[in-house]
Amino acid sequence: MAKPTRVTGEKIWLDGRLVPFADANVHVLTHTLHYGLGVFEGIRCYRTADGRSAVFRLTEHVRRLLDSAHINLMQVPFSQEALESAIVETLRANHLTEGYIRPIAFIGDGVMGLNPADNPIRVAIIAYPWGKYLGEEGMELGIRARISSFTRHFVNSKMTKGKTCGDYVNSILAKREALLDGYDEAILLDTNGLVSEASGENLFAVRGGELMTPPLYGVLGGLTRDAVVRLARDKGIPLREAEITRDELYIADEVFLTGTAAEVTPVREIDHRRIGSGRRGPVTRTLQGAFFDVVAGRERKYESWLTYL
Numbered sequence: 001m002a003k004p005t006r007v008t009g010e011k012i013w014l015d016g017r018l019v020p021f022a023d024a025n026v027h028v029l030t031h032t033l034h035y036g037l038g039v040f041e042g043i044r045c046y047r048t049a050d051g052r053s054a055v056f057r058l059t060e061h062v063r064r065l066l067d068s069a070h071i072n073l074m075q076v077p078f079s080q081e082a083l084e085s086a087i088v089e090t091l092r093a094n095h096l097t098e099g100y101i102r103p104i105a106f107i108g109d110g111v112m113g114l115n116p117a118d119n120p121i122r123v124a125i126i127a128y129p130w131g132k133y134l135g136e137e138g139m140e141l142g143i144r145a146r147i148s149s150f151t152r153h154f155v156n157s158k159m160t161k162g163k164t165c166g167d168y169v170n171s172i173l174a175k176r177e178a179l180l181d182g183y184d185e186a187i188l189l190d191t192n193g194l195v196s197e198a199s200g201e202n203l204f205a206v207r208g209g210e211l212m213t214p215p216l217y218g219v220l221g222g223l224t225r226d227a228v229v230r231l232a233r234d235k236g237i238p239l240r241e242a243e244i245t246r247d248e249l250y251i252a253d254e255v256f257l258t259g260t261a262a263e264v265t266p267v268r269e270i271d272h273r274r275i276g277s278g279r280r281g282p283v284t285r286t287l288q289g290a291f292f293d294v295v296a297g298r299e300r301k302y303e304s305w306l307t308y309l
């Protein structure tokens with residue numbers, strides 16, 4: 001399991017300007033703090049093979065942030081272009097050549113109550129180093145997961161295409177339960193009892209050389225998921241969106257998770273059942289390798305996914 005490290009840095013972008021790290025504070029009446037209506041993103045910047053640095057799928061992440069805001073009736077007072085530049089500016093201001101970027105749009109203070117009325121929509125961008133989300137060792141050996149006792153929100157509760165702050169209470173309950181029980185990660189079932197996603201990652205399973213992943217309607221449209229789908233197609237690996245039961249995971253040859261933070265992480269065990277050979281399988285290894293080639297700028301075909309600093 002990766003040990004959590006305290007986030008520090010030099011500057012944070014807040015409402016249009018860079019401020020010293022220690023000054024990026026908000027009032028306790030911040031509406032989002034009380035009710036959880038805010039939206040965020042997770043983006044990674046990588047050192048590329050030629051020694052430069054590039055943000056992975058910047059445009060699409062900012063687009064998803066604005067989509068999340070739109071779903072939640074929040075009007076972000078910055079354009080797509082302004083936010084993209086602000087992210088690059090924040091990385092530079094923190095002298096980061098590699099790291100994680102967390103933009104968040106939230107509702108500021110003013111009135112209380114469930115109607116946030118004219119409270120300001122505020123935006124912060126934080127950038128900081130973040131290593132392997134599920135541990136260095138997990139990337140190669142695979143992690144241990146449990147099926148959560150918590151159910152993923154029903155699609156008409158969650159608004160699955162939004163990355164909404166409050167939705168993550170469900171993920172935190174699942175994650176902490178898993179950690180307290182000695183696992184690395186939680187996999188959540190939906191209200192029909194079918195596999196949806198992990199606490200902060202999409203999920204893929206492999207059986208008989210075929211790749212399966214739960215349909216988009218019930219899960220976040222992960223940009224890493226999308227990258228893996230395309231890379232699988234390039235490699236001629238058959239893939240289908242499928243309704244997956246928990247026991248189909250138990251008998252899968254391979255299971256892996258995808259996410260900006262988790263990248264491509266193999267799962268070696270679920271609920272004390274060994275998955276396949278109990279270590280990173282060949283399909284996972286191929287797709288993980290292909291993913292790291294893309295983010296390192298070693299794949300011409302996907303150059304357009306990289307925004308160089």
Ligand code: PPE
Nearest residue numbers: 042200201202220222223224225259260261
């Ligand atoms: N599902 C969920 C619920 C989710 O939170 C993420 C990202 C994904 C799927 C994968 O999406 P993408 O990053 O576009 O491939 N989770 C973010 C938050 C992690 C955190 O602990 O904070 C992330 O990976 O940045």
